Amino acid sequence: xxxxxxxxxxxxxxxxxxxxxxxxxxxxxxxxxxxxxxxxxxxxxxxxxxxxxxxxxxxxxxxxxxxxxxxxxxxxxxxxxxxxxxxxxxxxxxxxxxxxxxxxxxxxxxxxxxxxxxxxxxxxxxxxxxxxxxxxxxxxxxxxxxxxxxxxxxxxxxxxxxxxxxxxxxxxxxxxxxxxxxxxxxxxxxxxxxxxxxxxxxxxxxxxxxxxxxxxxxxxxxxxxxxxxxxxxxxxxxxxxxxxxxxxxxxxxxxxxxxxxxxxxxxxxxxxxxxxxxxxxxxxxxxxxxxxxxxxxxxxxxxxxxxxxxxxxxx
Amino acid sequence: xxxxxxxxxxxxxxxxxxxxxxxxxxxxxxxxxxxxxxxxxxxxxxxxxxxxxxxxxxxxxxxxxxxxxxxxxxxxxxxxxxxxxxxxxxxxxxxxxxxxxxxxxxxxxxxxxxxxxxxxxxxxxxxxxxxxxxxxxxxxxxxxxxxxxxxxxxxxxxxxxxxxxxxxxxxxxxxxxxxxxxxxxxxxxxxxxxxxxxxxxxxxxxxxxxxxxxxxxxxxxxxxxxxxxxxxxxxxxxxxxxxxxxxxxxxxxxxxxxxxxxxxxxxxxxxxxxxxxxxxxxxxxxxxxxxxxxxxxxxxxxxxxxxxxxxxxxxxxxxxxxxxxxxxxxxxxxxxxxxxxxxxxxxxxxxxxxxxxxxxxxxxxxxxxxxxxxxxxxxxxxxxxxxxxxxxxxxxxxxx
Amino acid sequence: xxxxxxxxxxxxxxxxxxxxxxxxxxxxxxxxxxxxxxxxxxxxxxxxxxxxxxxxxxxxxxxxxxxxxxxxxxxxxxxxxxxxxxxxxxxxxxxxxxxxxxxxxxxxxxxxxxxxxxxxxxxxxxxxxxxxxxxxxxxxxxxxxxxxxxxxxxxxxxxxxxxxxxxxxxxxxxxxxxxxxxx
Amino acid sequence: xxxxxxxxxxxxxxxxxxxxxxxxxxxxxxxxxxxxxxxxxxxxxxxxxxxxxxxxxxxxxxxxxxxxxxxxxxxxxxxxxxxxxxxxxxxxxxx
Numbered sequence: 001x002x003x004x005x006x007x008x009x010x011x012x013x014x015x016x017x018x019x020x021x022x023x024x025x026x027x028x029x030x031x032x033x034x035x036x037x038x039x040x041x042x043x044x045x046x047x048x049x050x051x052x053x054x055x056x057x058x059x060x061x062x063x064x065x066x067x068x069x070x071x072x073x074x075x076x077x078x079x080x081x082x083x084x085x086x087x088x089x090x091x092x093x094x095x096x097x098x099x100x101x102x103x104x105x106x107x108x109x110x111x112x113x114x115x116x117x118x119x120x121x122x123x124x125x126x127x128x129x130x131x132x133x134x135x136x137x138x139x140x141x142x143x144x145x146x147x148x149x150x151x152x153x154x155x156x157x158x159x160x161x162x163x164x165x166x167x168x169x170x171x172x173x174x175x176x177x178x179x180x181x182x183x184x185x186x187x188x189x190x191x192x193x194x195x196x197x198x199x200x201x202x203x204x205x206x207x208x209x210x211x212x213x214x215x216x217x218x219x220x221x222x223x224x225x226x227x228x229x230x231x232x233x234x235x236x237x238x239x240x241x242x243x244x245x246x247x248x249x250x251x252x253x254x255x256x257x258x259x260x261x262x263x264x265x266x267x268x269x270x271x272x273x274x275x276x277x278x279x280x281x282x283x284x285x286x287x288x289x290x291x292x293x294x295x296x297x298x299x300x301x302x303x304x305x306x307x308x309x310x311x312x313x314x315x
Numbered sequence: 316x317x318x319x320x321x322x323x324x325x326x327x328x329x330x331x332x333x334x335x336x337x338x339x340x341x342x343x344x345x346x347x348x349x350x351x352x353x354x355x356x357x358x359x360x361x362x363x364x365x366x367x368x369x370x371x372x373x374x375x376x377x378x379x380x381x382x383x384x385x386x387x388x389x390x391x392x393x394x395x396x397x398x399x400x401x402x403x404x405x406x407x408x409x410x411x412x413x414x415x416x417x418x419x420x421x422x423x424x425x426x427x428x429x430x431x432x433x434x435x436x437x438x439x440x441x442x443x444x445x446x447x448x449x450x451x452x453x454x455x456x457x458x459x460x461x462x463x464x465x466x467x468x469x470x471x472x473x474x475x476x477x478x479x480x481x482x483x484x485x486x487x488x489x490x491x492x493x494x495x496x497x498x499x500x501x502x503x504x505x506x507x508x509x510x511x512x513x514x515x516x517x518x519x520x521x522x523x524x525x526x527x528x529x530x531x532x533x534x535x536x537x538x539x540x541x542x543x544x545x546x547x548x549x550x551x552x553x554x555x556x557x558x559x560x561x562x563x564x565x566x567x568x569x570x571x572x573x574x575x576x577x578x579x580x581x582x583x584x585x586x587x588x589x590x591x592x593x594x595x596x597x598x599x600x601x602x603x604x605x606x607x608x609x610x611x612x613x614x615x616x617x618x619x620x621x622x623x624x625x626x627x628x629x630x631x632x633x634x635x636x637x638x639x640x641x642x643x644x645x646x647x648x649x650x651x652x653x654x655x656x657x658x659x660x661x662x663x664x665x666x667x668x669x670x671x672x673x674x675x676x677x678x679x680x681x682x683x684x685x686x687x688x689x690x691x692x693x694x695x696x697x698x699x700x701x702x703x704x705x706x707x708x709x710x711x712x713x714x715x
Numbered sequence: 716x717x718x719x720x721x722x723x724x725x726x727x728x729x730x731x732x733x734x735x736x737x738x739x740x741x742x743x744x745x746x747x748x749x750x751x752x753x754x755x756x757x758x759x760x761x762x763x764x765x766x767x768x769x770x771x772x773x774x775x776x777x778x779x780x781x782x783x784x785x786x787x788x789x790x791x792x793x794x795x796x797x798x799x800x801x802x803x804x805x806x807x808x809x810x811x812x813x814x815x816x817x818x819x820x821x822x823x824x825x826x827x828x829x830x831x832x833x834x835x836x837x838x839x840x841x842x843x844x845x846x847x848x849x850x851x852x853x854x855x856x857x858x859x860x861x862x863x864x865x866x867x868x869x870x871x872x873x874x875x876x877x878x879x880x881x882x883x884x885x886x887x888x889x890x891x892x893x894x895x896x897x898x
Numbered sequence: 899x900x901x902x903x904x905x906x907x908x909x910x911x912x913x914x915x916x917x918x919x920x921x922x923x924x925x926x927x928x929x930x931x932x933x934x935x936x937x938x939x940x941x942x943x944x945x946x947x948x949x950x951x952x953x954x955x956x957x958x959x960x961x962x963x964x965x966x967x968x969x970x971x972x973x974x975x976x977x978x979x980x981x982x983x984x985x986x987x988x989x990x991x992x993x
Contacts, residue, residue, distance in 0.1 A: 012943065063529045066538070066913060068529055095342045096392065496748050
């Protein structure tokens with residue numbers, strides 16, 4: 001007989017609302033995106049409007065004719081208009097004297113690529129918006145094409161591997177760092193294996209959105225697109241953190257801080273072997289991948305050493 | 316009850332647009348500068364800085380964002396205004412379509428400027444034509460006073476419970492945008508009174524965080540068609556509604572513009588010139604001169620381009636001997652003017668009379684008195700049974 | 716209806732002058748319509764502006780091809796080959812120039828008002844902004860608008876010391892313009 | 899032609915969860931079923947936290963999947979620190 005835990009983890013206390021989604025919605029089995037959304041709906045509460053786009057989340061977030069898959073107020077945009085539409089909403093609610101969490105929810109394809117201009121514009125204007133990007137390193141809904149956050153070496157349907165192709169040739173854009181350079185009050189990365197960290201950052205986001213633009217970059221691997229077994233997606237998140245491939249950090253008022261410190265990071269191969277998108281990488285290419293991780297992390301670590309407030313951060 | 320006369324100010328068309336918008340007390344204004352519209356943005360920012368305009372001003376990073384912002388603000392329950400021109404309209408094209416499909420009651424001033432392919436910082440209605448099938452209500456105006464008045468009426472029309480559609484108020488760039496005229500500025504209180512009727516109407520559906528409701532649901536199958544049907548039906552209703560609104564406006568402010576179309580000396584006319592925008596003003600003087608010379612010519616000013624005022628046009632034109640249409644844009648693939656093309660679609664009702672297309676005024680070319688005289692003379696000859704040329708590019712013919 | 720064509724260069728205030736004149740006329744109960752014609756707004760580039768005045772509403776929206784009067788803000792523009800094109804018989808010219816000329820430059824030109832507006836502007840305002848001075852000269856030579864109306868229209872754009880200086884320019888233009896008549 | 903009756907009361911594309919909350923029968927997607935060993939379950943809640951459809955239901959002192967919606971992804975079994983959940987083929991259960 002095992003000893004029973006008396007109390008559920010503290011995490012459960014953060015859930016101030018019920019899951020706002022119907023029990024059965026159209027996400028692939030094992031998709032962390034579904035988990036991201038359901039947790040968000042529990043943590044953010046009802047004074048929330050989600051602004052989203054055509055993407056993997058659309059078949060769930062969008063209604064279908066008069067029916068809806070969830071009980072969250074929702075505004076469906078085109079991919080070019082997420083942060084701008086959210087601006088329209090948040091400005092009007094402000095004018096009407098209402099405190100509403102206007103939450104953009106998009107993939108990296110929208111945030112980093114086609115919707116990047118409006119994201120950057122809204123951040124520069126420091127709109128009171130929480131922008132959550134679920135990072136799955138490609139255009140998953142249209143069938144796994146590369147995006148500007150697809151990592152070097154990864155295979156996608158537009159960067160296939162063959163006699164003349166070795167996957168994507170350029171390193172990814174670091175969107176959360178770019179957003180931090182907009183001098184906004186809060187930027188953070190998160191992933192689902194570290195759920196406490198994610199939920200704490202969501203709550204922080206609600207608080208910091210009063211000061212202006214908040215950007216959360218949530219690592220959300222795609223089981224289908226990356227070739228992950230459906231039960232392994234949380235483990236992939238975990239290993240991304242443990243290898244420092246996806247370090248967890250935040251920048252509050254310009255002060256960079258690691259929210260999770262990996263004392264003995266695992267080699268990148270422990271991460272890359274978990275799924276198929278890197279199967280073709282040879283030792284040289286894996287060494288490059290390891291170097292990419294090392295240099296990115298060193299750069300981030302350097303940022304955390306400043307420790308002084310960015311005086312440019314908007315109020 | 317009558318409105319006060321209002322202060323007479325000498326202002327440009329752009330400034331008149333800004334005054335019109337300001338007087339309607341928008342909640343959100345988002346607009347990106349572009350020649351020849353820039354003065355609208357500047358003037359609104361000035362109003363805001365002077366404390367006259369209590370709106371959320373969004374200094375956007377592009378037109379696409381401007382349109383998304385104003386559309387979302389109206390769907391959240393607010394009143395919103397934007398202004399653009401030419402490539403700006405093109406850059407917001409996806410959002411323009413979305414605003415219409417969402418039935419967002421946005422009001423936008425579009426300062427007409429040439430668009431496709433050949434870069435031209437000059438007047439032309441081609442930008443407006445590129446969005447004629449976007450599902451918007453499109454109005455075209457003639458002078459600065461009408462710009463101001465029509466923007467007020469546009470809010471009245473867009474937000475009407477029976478309509479709920481975005482309205483684009485078009486005026487010629489350069490010829491009207493920079494035209495300074497004496498304009499009566501209504502008082503804010505009177506504009507409030509004029510728009511107060513909207514508050515008596517049922518609340519339109521809005522995105523309210525307390526309600527589990529989503530804007531922009533996926534429409535599928537017959538439900539999708541149902542929404543399209545409702546959109547088209549609302550556009551049909553907008554025609555009569557504009558006439559009513561124009562009458563209300565006239566009764567209250569003492570100025571009215573005829574609603575969908577304005578007829579000028581058409582009643583006993585044998586031949587008709589149909590045109591729009593700044594050209595109408597000049598055409599009036601030519602019609603007067605021709606009348607003095609004994610020619611029975613009348614003028615129809617097209618104020619509403621979408622929805623197309625087919626019933627009004629059929630009613631006015633039926634029985635006339637010939638019609639000439641002066642367009643400041645072209646209809647690609649038909650080699651004629653767009654308004655002409657649309658009028659031709661009414662041929663079965665109007666009867667077999669000569670209908671002629673005159674293309675003029677592209678890229679700032681001045682539609683001069685001699686150009687209009689030439690068009691009237693050609694239509695007159697055609698009305699007498701002489702052979703005629705269907706499409707005439709007036710400035711090129713003169714040149715060649 | 717009177718039709719006036721302004722010729723200047725970007726930055727000299729031709730557009731503003733046309734608009735001030737329009738305001739002055741509205742103050743006297745006249746109807747006006749005024750607009751410039753340019754594409755890109757660039758300092759130094761030639762600018763044309765049009766103003767129409769009438770007792771009844773003005774319908775024409777075209778450029779002015781047969782002006783009753785030309786107002787030339789830049790002295791150099793007198794050399795413009797097309798300057799006098801379309802000038803009506805009994806045409807009037809208001810010219811900013813340090814030199815008075817005797818020879819009739821165009822057969823339709825019957826009256827010229829010449830004033831060294833640049834010099835006056837530099838003296839009064841301290842900068843080369845000859846437009847308000849030329850409006851004073853315009854009022855004196857044409858008689859189509861009163862001096863006080865012009866001064867009051869300048870008040871729409873300036874206040875305080877700058878207004879006072881510009882009002883001086885208008886007055887000096889009105890008083891010091893030299894009229895030349897031809898048969 | 900005039901349409902007499904509309905299926906939606908809205909003029910535009912509004913979805914309304916009060917009027918119609920849609921739901922998929924995702925339970926039928928499952929090829930494997932999580933089976934919880936109540937004795938081994940320590941009631942730590944990790945299966946519930948990581949379950950993408952959030953369908954691990956709190957019982958008295960253990961968790962149990964709501965099979966109506968469970969897609970059978972197996973994350974609960976993978977993440978359970980006590981290995982108290984095993985995935986069994988649906989075919990093993992008689993209908």
